[in-house]
Amino acid sequence: MALRRMSRLEGLRANSSQFSLMGEPFRILGGSIHYFRVPRAYWRDRLLKMKACGLNTLTTYVPWNLHEPERGTFIFQDQLDVRAYVSLAAELGLWVILRPGPYICAEWELGGLPSWLLQDKHMQLRTTYPGFVEAVSLYFDKLVSVIKPLMFEEGGPVIAVQVENEYGSYAKDDQYMPFIKHCLQSRGINELLLTSDNWEGLRYGAMEGVLKTINLQRLSFGAIQHLADMQPQKPLMVMEYWSGWFDVWGEHHHVFHAEDMLAVVREILDRGVSINLYMFHGGTSFGFMNGALDFGTYKPQVTSYDYDAPLSEAGDCTTKYLLLRNLFSHYHSEPLPEVPHLQERRAYNPVAIQQHLSLWDSLLLTEKPFRSERPVNMENLPANSNHGQSYGYTLYEASIASGGALNSQNNIRDRALVFVDRQCIGSLDYKTQELALPEVKGERTLSLLVENCGRVNYGKALDEQRKGIVGDILLNQIPLRGFTIFCLDMKPAFMKRLTNAGQWKSDLRSASVPGFFQACLYVEGAPRDTFVRLHDWGKGSVFVNGQNLGRYWSIGPQHFLYLPGPWLRSGENQIIVFEEQKPGDKMHFAENADHGKTIDVYKLPFCTLL
Numbered sequence: 001m002a003l004r005r006m007s008r009l010e011g012l013r014a015n016s017s018q019f020s021l022m023g024e025p026f027r028i029l030g031g032s033i034h035y036f037r038v039p040r041a042y043w044r045d046r047l048l049k050m051k052a053c054g055l056n057t058l059t060t061y062v063p064w065n066l067h068e069p070e071r072g073t074f075i076f077q078d079q080l081d082v083r084a085y086v087s088l089a090a091e092l093g094l095w096v097i098l099r100p101g102p103y104i105c106a107e108w109e110l111g112g113l114p115s116w117l118l119q120d121k122h123m124q125l126r127t128t129y130p131g132f133v134e135a136v137s138l139y140f141d142k143l144v145s146v147i148k149p150l151m152f153e154e155g156g157p158v159i160a161v162q163v164e165n166e167y168g169s170y171a172k173d174d175q176y177m178p179f180i181k182h183c184l185q186s187r188g189i190n191e192l193l194l195t196s197d198n199w200e201g202l203r204y205g206a207m208e209g210v211l212k213t214i215n216l217q218r219l220s221f222g223a224i225q226h227l228a229d230m231q232p233q234k235p236l237m238v239m240e241y242w243s244g245w246f247d248v249w250g251e252h253h254h255v256f257h258a259e260d261m262l263a264v265v266r267e268i269l270d271r272g273v274s275i276n277l278y279m280f281h282g283g284t285s286f287g288f289m290n291g292a293l294d295f296g297t298y299k300p301q302v303t304s305y306d307y308d309a310p311l312s313e314a315g316d317c318t319t320k321y322l323l324l325r326n327l328f329s330h331y332h333s334e335p336l337p338e339v340p341h342l343q344e345r346r347a348y349n350p351v352a353i354q355q356h357l358s359l360w361d362s363l364l365l366t367e368k369p370f371r372s373e374r375p376v377n378m379e380n381l382p383a384n385s386n387h388g389q390s391y392g393y394t395l396y397e398a399s400i401a402s403g404g405a406l407n408s409q410n411n412i413r414d415r416a417l418v419f420v421d422r423q424c425i426g427s428l429d430y431k432t433q434e435l436a437l438p439e440v441k442g443e444r445t446l447s448l449l450v451e452n453c454g455r456v457n458y459g460k461a462l463d464e465q466r467k468g469i470v471g472d473i474l475l476n477q478i479p480l481r482g483f484t485i486f487c488l489d490m491k492p493a494f495m496k497r498l499t500n501a502g503q504w505k506s507d508l509r510s511a512s513v514p515g516f517f518q519a520c521l522y523v524e525g526a527p528r529d530t531f532v533r534l535h536d537w538g539k540g541s542v543f544v545n546g547q548n549l550g551r552y553w554s555i556g557p558q559h560f561l562y563l564p565g566p567w568l569r570s571g572e573n574q575i576i577v578f579e580e581q582k583p584g585d586k587m588h589f590a591e592n593a594d595h596g597k598t599i600d601v602y603k604l605p606f607c608t609l610l
């Protein structure tokens, strides 16, 4: 990958009302694409499309939870090879702004913070609490060693680095931002530092010697003037210009009309302000990586991060893309590069479910269950060699000798299916906290299959994101005791054992839920992208050749899961669906995703726009 030679020229500077780069006036025309939301095989395609749209700068977050999945274990390869991603941007002639957090928000599980931080029951995330400081320091030792060679002064494309993310909206500790700044600078990051905040947060997120930037979607609140007033004689930048919006389960798909968006982008550019489109291409929160909102009501986000962005989830150029390309072309003296060819997609023929395996049979394939008198939250389970469980489901079982009122005392995080002797009785969640268990004679097994639906990624409730069962559950006012706990994080090793298991059954009439359902997709010729269409299914996750595509749920708005062609192979492909409630008998595929009922973001009250 081509990096420039070490440069004596100056990198990005913010010494006057205009940025300069290598001594020349420079306007940032940026776009966000998260490498962890786009299959690696498509990084080049998406970045070429960015370049062809007339952008000059790629911005990306860095998700700590993926890079350090267990305390002290670091991953910077394959899909997480941030060095290769940034180097590719350089090769294609893009500058890069890195946003390494450590907190990134981003509609990402716990805003990108690893859930193992919550093993410490006194943890105070995003503060100078010693346990947090220590973990950040060790992570930054590793991270900065990976990204340092990518800095402008080292000949790389990184012209600026963001300090934390919208800390002004959290602002729990005034020592914290200086600490993160020091983390970067003391490890040798000398490029321009900036902070990124919304209108209200600007006042509290700022720091001396660090450029303030603003996040917004509309200009009607005088936001840019507000930024200019706070920071006279400095370049103005909209760090997150929200090109669309994200979706949560059970609500409509957000759209932001192309012309409305274009009018604002045009005005921002007319005013001489730098811009970064968040998102330029959203991609997908594959696996269990979606975050959640909680402003009084917990609302988990969907798998797709289409965001109604200029490039769709599957990388198509939308109307927004074409309008923006036309607009940005006026900011270049040379004609823009050709737009790369669109990827062909395919609606494969439906395939029948051939085999099933019940959740109960799969328990033999999990780690040895844990026994505990009281419930233990998933982070504190001795699973994964004592590193705890981070994502997925946890099954809690206890013996009961009677029926009666089962009361969760709001200790279920986030949703539980409740079984007596493996018969589903109902579900518990934030809204439903009590269930009537049928009268039983003798000893019965009560099972609670608890799903972590995604940790909150924004707001003051970050420290309260422990999952599983987080306190006592009462049966007729008496706390349940004597739990057997199974970790069902559905990681690749488990899925492999599942694939090879002898317990699969072909007689579908005996299929029970929750359970795993298997189908085989035979691909003739070169694999293409497709969408798995899940209208006939209830709630669960889809795994293709071991890759977790993410969650689906019949309440919508999302009913299609993006399946990238590079994760398929010519010939046989294994599809496993984990279904909680209502299995379909086939897997259907579609060329395009229908996002369901839509709502215009302009119709939302401003306060929901963060």
Ligand code: GLA
Binding pocket: 104, 105, 106, 107, 165, 166, 215, 240, 245, 246, 610
């Ligand atoms: C904020 C955050 C982003 C993202 C957007 C909404 O601006 O900084 O990470 O969460 O909101 O999409």
